[in-house]
Every structure is written in C-alpha cells, then in structure tokens.
Amino acid sequence: MGGRWKTVIPPMISVFVLLGVWYGFSARLKPSRQFLLPPPHSLFTKAFSNSRAREEILSSLILTTELALVGLLIAVFLGVSLGLLMYRFGWLERASYPVLVALQAVPILAISPLMTVAFGYGFGSKCIVCVVISFFPIPTNLLLGLKSVEPSMHDLMTLHGAPWRTRIRKLALPNALPYLFTAFRISAGLSVIGAIVGEQFFQQGKPGLGQRLIQYRVLLEYERLYATLLVSSLLGISVYLFFTVLGKRLTYKWHASAS
Amino acid sequence: MSLEVEPSLSFQNISMEFPDGTKAIADVSFDVSKGEFVTVVGPSGCGKSTLLRIASGLLEQTSGTVKVDRSNIGYVFQDATLFPWRTVRSNIELFLELHKIPKSDRAEIIQRSIDMVGLTGFEDYYPKALSGGMRMRASLARTLTLKPPLLMFDEPFGAVDEITREYLNEETLKLFSQEKFAGLFITHSISEAVFLSTRVLVMSARPGRVIASFDVPYAYPRDPSLRFEASFADLSGKINEALRSAHT
Ligand SMILES: Nc1ncnc2c1ncn2[C@@H]1O[C@H](COP(=O)(O)OP(=O)(O)OP(=O)(O)O)[C@@H](O)[C@H]1O
Ligand SMILES: [Mg+2]
Numbered sequence: 001m002g003g004r005w006k007t008v009i010p011p012m013i014s015v016f017v018l019l020g021v022w023y024g025f026s027a028r029l030k031p032s033r034q035f036l037l038p039p040p041h042s043l044f045t046k047a048f049s050n051s052r053a054r055e056e057i058l059s060s061l062i063l064t065t066e067l068a069l070v071g072l073l074i075a076v077f078l079g080v081s082l083g084l085l086m087y088r089f090g091w092l093e094r095a096s097y098p099v100l101v102a103l104q105a106v107p108i109l110a111i112s113p114l115m116t117v118a119f120g121y122g123f124g125s126k127c128i129v130c131v132v133i134s135f136f137p138i139p140t141n142l143l144l145g146l147k148s149v150e151p152s153m154h155d156l157m158t159l160h161g162a163p164w165r166t167r168i169r170k171l172a173l174p175n176a177l178p179y180l181f182t183a184f185r186i187s188a189g190l191s192v193i194g195a196i197v198g199e200q201f202f203q204q205g206k207p208g209l210g211q212r213l214i215q216y217r218v219l220l221e222y223e224r225l226y227a228t229l230l231v232s233s234l235l236g237i238s239v240y241l242f243f244t245v246l247g248k249r250l251t252y253k254w255h256a257s258a259s
Numbered sequence: 260m261s262l263e264v265e266p267s268l269s270f271q272n273i274s275m276e277f278p279d280g281t282k283a284i285a286d287v288s289f290d291v292s293k294g295e296f297v298t299v300v301g302p303s304g305c306g307k308s309t310l311l312r313i314a315s316g317l318l319e320q321t322s323g324t325v326k327v328d329r330s331n332i333g334y335v336f337q338d339a340t341l342f343p344w345r346t347v348r349s350n351i352e353l354f355l356e357l358h359k360i361p362k363s364d365r366a367e368i369i370q371r372s373i374d375m376v377g378l379t380g381f382e383d384y385y386p387k388a389l390s391g392g393m394r395m396r397a398s399l400a401r402t403l404t405l406k407p408p409l410l411m412f413d414e415p416f417g418a419v420d421e422i423t424r425e426y427l428n429e430e431t432l433k434l435f436s437q438e439k440f441a442g443l444f445i446t447h448s449i450s451e452a453v454f455l456s457t458r459v460l461v462m463s464a465r466p467g468r469v470i471a472s473f474d475v476p477y478a479y480p481r482d483p484s485l486r487f488e489a490s491f492a493d494l495s496g497k498i499n500e501a502l503r504s505a506h507t
Binding site: 150153158159161162171175177251253 | 315317337342343353385386
C-alpha cells in the first residue's frame with residue numbers, strides 16, 4: 001500500500017474541492033442568475049444527454065483537435081529548428097530573443113486584421129494563432145537543455161575529435177531531451193488554447209470548440225457552454241498527459257527526475 | 260648514439276597565463292616515459308589540471324613546448340563524466356563510435372574492458388544506479404578500451420571513501436602493469452601518490468612550478484601492505500614536508 005494511493009489521492013482531492021467550490025458558487029447565485037453557472041451535474045443532464053448537443057460538441061472537438069495538433073506540430077518543427085540554430089550560432093540567439101519575447105507578449109488580437117489580409121479567415125490564420133501561442137517554450141527550453149551540458153563532457157568530445165554534428169547528436173540533444181519534453185507538455189496545452197482562441201477570431205469554416213463557445217453564449221445555452229469548456233480542458237489535459245508519459249518513457253531509466 | 264627512447268610526454272618550459280591575467284603555471288619541465296607512473300601533488304589551484312589540459316590539447320600554453328602524440332591520449336576526469344542516458348556498455352561504446360571502430364569488433368573490446376575493471380554483470384546499468392566507485396571503474400574501462408599509450412588522471416578517486424580508494428589504487432596498478440601505459444596522475448593524497456608512482460612531483464602554489472621530485476623505489480607489483488612499511492612512511496613524510504613548504 002501507500003505508493004499507489006499517494007499518486008491517486010491528491011489529484012482526486014483537488015478535483016473534489018473544485019467541484020465543491022463550483023456547487024457552492026452555483027447554489028449561492030439567485031435563481032434568476034443561476035443560468036450563468038449551472039451546477040456541474042446539469043452539464044450531463046442538460047447537455048451531454050442531448051444527442052444534438054453531443055454531436056455538435058464531438059464534431060467540434062475533432063476539428064479543434066486537428067487544428068491544435070497541426071499547430072503544435074508546426075510549432076515543434078519550427079521551435080526545435082530554431083533552438084538548434086540558436087545553439088549553433090550565438091548571434092542568432094541574441095538576434096531572436098527580442099523577437100521571441102515580443103511575439104510572446106504581443107496581444108494576438110491586435111494583429112488579427114493584418115493576419116486576415118495575409119491569410120484570410122480560415123484554417124491558415126487559426127493555425128498561425130495556435131503556433132504563435134504555443135511556440136515560445138520550445139526553442140527556449142531546448143536551448144537551455146543544449147547549453148546545460150557539463151563542461152567536462154564537452155572536453156571529452158573535444159579530446160576525441162568529435163565534429164559539432166556528433167557533439168549535438170550524441171551529447172547536447174540527449175542532454176536536452178528532458179527539457180524538450182517539459183516544453184512539449186507546456187506547448188501542447190498552449191496549442192489547445194491557441195486553437196480555441198484562433199477559432200474565436202477567425203470564424204470561417206466548420207465550427208470548432210472556439211466557435212461553439214461563442215455560439216452557446218450568444219444563445220444563452222450555458223449548460224452546453226460549460227460542457228464545451230469541460231471538453232476543451234479534457235483535450236488540454238490529454239495532450240499534456242500524452243507528452244508527460246512519452247517523456248517519462250524516454251528518460252525514466254536514466255534521468256534524475258524519475259524515481 | 261643514444262639508447263634513450265622518446266618520452267611519451269614531455270613538458271619543456273611550460274608557462275600558462277590566462278587571458279584574465281591569472282598566472283597558473285611558471286616554467287614547468289618534466290618527462291613521462293613508458294613504464295613510468297608520475298604523480299603530481301600540489302596545493303589547490305596551483306595549476307595541476309591546467310597542466311593536463313595543456314598536455315591533452317584542450318588548452319594552449321602561453322609559452323614552452325609540449326611533445327606528445329595526441330592521437331590517442333587517455334584522460335580520466337575528476338568526475339566520471341559518464342553520459343547518464345547511456346548504460347555502462349553503451350558509455351564504453353561511445354569511444355568506439357567516436358573512433359569509427361567497426362560494429363562487429365565492438366562487443367569483444369567492450370567486454371574485455373568491463374571485465375578488466377571488475378564491472379562484469381553491470382553492463383546494462385545506467386550511471387545513476389551505480390556507486391561512485393563503480394562509476395569511476397566504468398570511466399576507467401571506457402578510457403582503457405582504446406589502449407592509450409599515455410593515460411592521464413585528474414584526481415579520479417577524490418570522491419570515494421578511503422577503502423574504495425585503496426582498492427581502486429590497487430586495480431590501477433594492476434592495469435598499469437597489464438596495459439603498460441605511461442601514467443600521469445594528479446592527487447591530493449600523499450599515500451595514493453607514493454603507492455602508485457615511480458616518481459612524485461611537488462608543485463608550488465600558483466603560479467605552479469615543480470619544486471621537488473621524489474623517486475619511489477618500490478618494484479611492481481606492489482602489495483597493499485606496502486602502505487604500512489616504515490620506508491613508505493618515511494618517504495611520505497618527506498613529500499609532506501615539501502608540500503608544506505609549497506603552501507606559502
Ligand atoms: N579558464 C580560466 N581562466 C582563468 N583562470 C583560470 C582558468 N582555468 C583555471 N584558472 C585558474 O588557474 C589556476 C589553476 O587552476 P587549476 O584548475 O589548474 O588548479 P588545480 O591545481 O587543478 O586545483 P585543484 O587541486 O583545486 O583541482 C586557478 O587559480 C584557477 O582559478
Ligand atoms: Mg584540478
């Protein structure tokens with residue numbers, strides 16, 4: 001006993017606390033305002049139990065998942081490439097940091113008119129929002145991981161005449177792997193947020209979760225709104241868990257973080 | 260006609276001044292030949308590691324000449340520098356990969372080195388599952404795979420307990436007799452220095468110069484009980500005295 005429970009109990013407690021707070025708030029609202037925060041069980045009795053709502057949310061979930069994954073894939077590809085290039089060329093690191101930070105800080109809403117001119121209201125623009133929002137952790141964490149190699153290990157490679165490609169492949173990259181998976185985890189969650197935000201700005205095409213959220217709010221379908229929110233966060237949790245498990249799988253044998 | 264063979268490593272009037280103005284080494288000259296095991300002792304920061312880095316080409320001296328064949332130098336670092344994502348076997352294989360030894364030849368070479376340092380059975384362990392002493396053994400095994408004619412050690416056994424260190428010393432000597440490399444060893448332990456070496460050099464505080472040299476007369480193989488003989492204590496005492504005068 002012990003080990004298993006210790007990993008299961010704390011998250012269960014926090015879920016129950018969350019549900020409790022939700023019920024509490026919902027119950028304290030005046031009946032006329034209770035629609036703003038329906039009690040948790042009503043998501044099931046009034047939204048998921050309705051086959052029409054279920055279909056809407058499910059088809060949107062698929063669209064949003066696709067968008068988030070495509071965005072994440074692009075962010076990973078660009079982020080890893082940029083991270084490696086920054087490691088190889090110090091000047092590129094100095095040159096790109098201000099841009100990266102600016103990109104991270106700029107309210108994407110502000111440049112959305114510009115983006116519609118360039119990429120329209122469809123998949124392209126949504127995808128770019130998703131990439132911009134999920135991109136930042138990847139090159140920065142990767143770079144940190146590549147740079148945190150112990151100097152004596154570099155000496156070892158130097159002594160044996162290893163060219164820089166070998167040095168990156170056999171030393172810097174494996175060393176950066178745990179950092180990279182931390183970044184993937186964070187970025188995966190961000191890509192879901194990015195996809196939903198993108199869908200809310202650029203509403204062309206079949207509706208994803210982002211459009212549904214707006215649609216249900218306008219229609220005052222608050223149970224469905226919260227059901228959609230729940231599904232969105234489950235999507236975020238799934239991709240996060242996927243990368244956590246994958247990262248552990250790949251590094252647990254040797255990395256200190258795994259016990 | 261001279262019968263002398265070329266030394267494996269020769270420092271000739273080596274001085275080192277770092278770009279920030281730190282004078283680490285001043286006019287150091289000595290040779291290490293095949294069959295010799297030379298140990299350098301000296302106060303912390305006197306330039307011992309710097310000397311090894313210069314010998315191996317990791318650093319370039321400000322003046323003087325080093326004569327050494329750098330194509331195959333063994334260098335054992337203070338920490339084991341095992342790659343944590345590789346098993347013992349695969350850490351040893353790294354060197355064979357770097358030197359493009361064909362895959363088909365590797366297994367045998369690796370097993371030989373592992374057996375040599377007594378790590379048989381631990382081939383598939385990751386470094387984090389090994390004790391400090393075992394990590395050093397793995398590091399030694401890795402260095403020995405390429406059969407370097409010159410083997411340099413930078414305080415390799417500083418982080419293990421006294422008895423483990425004694426065992427590791429005895430094994431180092433066994434390997435020295437067996438593999439016939441020329442040894443250059445750095446340590447802070449006088450008894451380790453005397454037990455291992457044919458010659459002990461004492462360096463002064465920074466900038467490091469060689470201020471004393473002691474020949475160690477005992478033949479190999481050396482018995483562990485040698486450490487408790489009167490002449491051993493005597494020699495250790497003299498080195499201790501020289502070392503004390505180096506701390507100024
Ligand atoms: N890259 C560097 N730049 C400037 N100073 C350096 C550099 N590397 C070493 N030094 C200095 O040179 C001196 C000698 O360093 P070194 O590491 O060779 O000492 P050491 O004898 O090996 O010491 P220890 O016994 O503590 O390992 C030290 O004072 C150190 O601070
Ligand atoms: Mg040192």
